[in-house]
Amino acid sequence: MKHKLIELFRELSETIDYLKGFEPGFDIPKVEGHGDFATNAAMMLAKKTGKNPRLIAEEIKNAIKTPSDFIEKVEIAGPGFLNFFINPLYFSKIIVEIKDKNEKFGYFDFNKGKRANVEFVSANPTGPLTVGHGRNAVCGDTIANILERTGFEVDREYYFNNAGRQMRTLGNSVKLRYLQLLGNEIEFPDDHYQGEYIKDIAQKLIDRYGNSLVDDNSTVFKDTAEESIFEEIKATLLRLGITHSIFFNENTLYEDGSIEDCLNKFEALGLSFKSEGAVWLKLSEMGKEKDKVIVKSTGEPTYRLPDIAYHIKKLERKYDLVIDIFGADHIDTYPDVIASVSALGLEGEKIKVLIHQFVTILQNGEVVKMSTRKANFITLDELIDWVGSDVVRYFFNMRSIQTHMNFDLDLAKKQSDENPVFYLQYAHARICSILRLAEEQSIKAGYTNLHLLNAPEELKLLKKLHQYRDIIHRAATTLDAVVICTYLEELAGLFHRFYTVCRIIGSGKELEEARTALVIAVKFVLKDGLTLLGLTAPERM
RNA sequence: GUCCCGAUAGCUCAACGGAUAGAGCAUCAGCCUUCUAAGCUGAGGGUUAAAGGUUCGAAUCCUUUUCGGGACGCCA
Numbered sequence: 001m002k003h004k005l006i007e008l009f010r011e012l013s014e015t016i017d018y019l020k021g022f023e024p025g026f027d028i029p030k031v032e033g034h035g036d037f038a039t040n041a042a043m044m045l046a047k048k049t050g051k052n053p054r055l056i057a058e059e060i061k062n063a064i065k066t067p068s069d070f071i072e073k074v075e076i077a078g079p080g081f082l083n084f085f086i087n088p089l090y091f092s093k094i095i096v097e098i099k100d101k102n103e104k105f106g107y108f109d110f111n112k113g114k115r116a117n118v119e120f121v122s123a124n125p126t127g128p129l130t131v132g133h134g135r136n137a138v139c140g141d142t143i144a145n146i147l148e149r150t151g152f153e154v155d156r157e158y159y160f161n162n163a164g165r166q167m168r169t170l171g172n173s174v175k176l177r178y179l180q181l182l183g184n185e186i187e188f189p190d191d192h193y194q195g196e197y198i199k200d201i202a203q204k205l206i207d208r209y210g211n212s213l214v215d216d217n218s219t220v221f222k223d224t225a226e227e228s229i230f231e232e233i234k235a236t237l238l239r240l241g242i243t244h245s246i247f248f249n250e251n252t253l254y255e256d257g258s259i260e261d262c263l264n265k266f267e268a269l270g271l272s273f274k275s276e277g278a279v280w281l282k283l284s285e286m287g288k289e290k291d292k293v294i295v296k297s298t299g300e301p302t303y304r305l306p307d308i309a310y311h312i313k314k315l316e317r318k319y320d321l322v323i324d325i326f327g328a329d330h331i332d333t334y335p336d337v338i339a340s341v342s343a344l345g346l347e348g349e350k351i352k353v354l355i356h357q358f359v360t361i362l363q364n365g366e367v368v369k370m371s372t373r374k375a376n377f378i379t380l381d382e383l384i385d386w387v388g389s390d391v392v393r394y395f396f397n398m399r400s401i402q403t404h405m406n407f408d409l410d411l412a413k414k415q416s417d418e419n420p421v422f423y424l425q426y427a428h429a430r431i432c433s434i435l436r437l438a439e440e441q442s443i444k445a446g447y448t449n450l451h452l453l454n455a456p457e458e459l460k461l462l463k464k465l466h467q468y469r470d471i472i473h474r475a476a477t478t479l480d481a482v483v484i485c486t487y488l489e490e491l492a493g494l495f496h497r498f499y500t501v502c503r504i505i506g507s508g509k510e511l512e513e514a515r516t517a518l519v520i521a522v523k524f525v526l527k528d529g530l531t532l533l534g535l536t537a538p539e540r541m
Numbered sequence: 542g543u544c545c546c547g548a549u550a551g552c553u554c555a556a557c558g559g560a561u562a563g564a565g566c567a568u569c570a571g572c573c574u575u576c577u578a579a580g581c582u583g584a585g586g587g588u589u590a591a592a593g594g595u596u597c598g599a600a601u602c603c604u605u606u607u608c609g610g611g612a613c614g615c616c617a
Contacts, residue, residue: 029559038559166616166617289544329617399554404546404548404610405553406552423580433576434576437576489564493564496581497582499580499581500581503575
C-alpha cells in the first residue's frame with residue numbers, strides 16, 4: 001500500500017517541481033486520529049526549498065484528488081505532517097487477495113532462482129545441546145524459513161569437528177568411565193567431561209562388548225560417543241522441528257586438500273609468513289589490527305585456517321548468500337575470515353554473520369554458569385520437556401537477536417500456560433471453533449458484501465492484515481524475526497477484541513458471510529505466521 | 542588497557558529519526574443463560590542508566606561517564 005502512495009507522489013512531481021526526485025517515507029501513525037499513513041515529506045522538503053513546511057503540505061494536499069477509491073481525505077497536522085485516510089472499502093480487498101493467493105500470500109519471489117546457506121547450531125558432539133544452543137538453533141532455523149519466503153532455495157548446514165582435542169578428551173572420558181564401571185579404581189580428571197551421559201555411553205559399550213575393550217586403544221570410545229551424542233542432538237533438534245540438510249565435517253577439508261590449497265594460495269599471494277616456527281596470516285595487510293597464527297609451530301593448523309577454507313568451500317558451492325549464526329564469543333573472529341576470503345579473490349561480501357548475544361539462565365534466583373565439560377548445564381531437552389517446543393521457539397524468536405536475554409527457568413515453568421504463545425494459538429483455535437460451527441449451520445464465506453465490515457474492530461483487523469507482507473519483507477531485510485512476533489501478537493489482540501464485540505453466527509446472512517470471510521483471512525495469516533516461526537497452529541485448545 | 546554488544550514500567554521485552562514511549566507477566570477493580578474466560582474492559586505503574594551535543598523533532602544519531610555481557614591465545 002505504501003508503494004501506491006509513493007506512486008502518487010511521483011505523479012504529483014509532474015506538477016510540483018520540488019517533488020522531483022524526492023522519495024517520501026510513510027509510516028503508520030500510532031494515534032488513530034492521525035490517519036492510516038503519515039509522511040513527514042513537507043518537513044523534509046522545507047530544508048531544501050526554504051519554504052514553510054505547512055505551506056508545502058498545503059500545496060501537496062491541494063494537488064491530491066479526494067475523495068477517491070483509494071484516498072478518502074488528507075489532513076495536515078502538527079509541524080507539517082500529511083495524514084492520509086484510506087477509503088475503508090480499499091482495505092477489505094485484502095480478504096479476497098488472501099483467498100486468491102492462498103499459500104502464495106506470504107511469499108515473495110525477489111530472490112527466486114538464488115541459493116542461500118544458513119549454518120547454525122554447529123556444536124561439536126561432546127555433550128547434549130544446552131539452552132544456550134537453543135537460541136542459536138531457533139534463530140538459524142527461523143532465518144532459513146524467512147529466506148525461503150523471499151524465494152531463496154535454502155540449505156541448512158551443521159559444521160562440526162570430530163578430530164580435535166575436545167573430541168579426544170571425550171573419547172578418553174568414556175574410556176575412563178568404562179574402566180571404572182568395570183571395577184577399576186581410577187581417578188577421573190577434572191578437565192574431562194563430567195556428565196552422566198558419559199557413563200551411559202560407557203555402559204552401552206559394556207553391554208555391547210563386555211570387558212573386551214580394556215586394552216583397546218582404537219577410537220572406539222570416541223566414535224561411539226560421537227555417534228551416540230550426535231543421535232541425541234539430532235533428536236533434540238527434531239523436537240523443535242529442525243533438520244539440517246548438510247552435515248559438514250571439518251575433517252573433509254584436510255582429506256580433500258582444501259587446507260593445503262588455502263595455505264598455498266596465501267603463500268603465493270604473499271599473505272602469509274613464517275615466524276618463530278609458525279605460519280602467520282598477514283591480516284594487518286587486509287585492514288585488520290594484527291597478524292594471527294594459522295599454523296602452529298607444531299605443524300597443526302589453528303581453528304582459523306579450516307574456518308577460512310570452509311567458507312571458501314561454501315562460496316565455491318555457488319551460494320548467493322552465506323549466513324553464519326554465531327554466539328557473541330565469535331564476534332571478533334569472523335571479520336578475519338571474511339577479510340581472508342576476500343583477499344583470496346572470493347566474494348566475501350556474500351557472507352553475513354549474525355551474532356546472537358548470550359542467554360543468561362536464572363534458576364532459583366541465581367545465574368547458572370553453563371559448561372559442557374563441567375556438566376553444569378540445563379539441556380535443551382529439559383527445557384522442551386518443561387515448556388514445550390512451541391514455547392521454546394517463540395521465546396527465542398520474540399527477542400531481537402542482538403539483545404542479551406535473561407531466561408528465568410522458574411518463571412518459564414510457572415507461566416507456561418500464560419505465555420504470549422498461547423494468546424496467538426488461542427486466537428487460531430477460536431477461529432477454527434467458529435468455522436466448525438458455521439459449517440454445521442451451512443454458513444459459508446461470502447465475498448460480495450465486504451463493505452458491511454465497517455465496525456471499528458473489523459476495520460482495524462483489515463488494516464492489520466494489510467501489513468503482513470510488509471512485515472515479512474522487513475524480517476527478511478533485517479534478518480530478525482521479532483517483528484513477526486510483535487505483529488502476530490497485535491493481530492491476535494485485534495481478533496480477540498473483534499470476537500468479543502462482533503458476533504458472527506446469528507448476525508444475519510450477509511454479515512455472517514462477510515465476517516466468516518474475514519475470520520478465514522485472519523486464520524490464514526495467523527497460521528502462516530506461526531508456521532514461519534516454526535510453531536504449530538492448533539485447531540482446538 | 543583496547544575493541545564489540547547491551548541498558549526502556551516491579552519482571553521479560555517492543556517501538557522505519559516523528560505526534561500522547563507500547564505489549565505480556567505481576568498487582569488491583571469489573572465482565573461468562575449467547576461462536577472456547579488460555580478471552581475482554583478499566584486502573585495504577587516511566588526523568589527511556591547519567592550528562593552534554595546534532596535538529597523543526599531524539600529511546601533512536603554523535604561524544605563522555607557509569608553498570609552488565611562478550612572478545613582480545615600457537616584454545617574452538
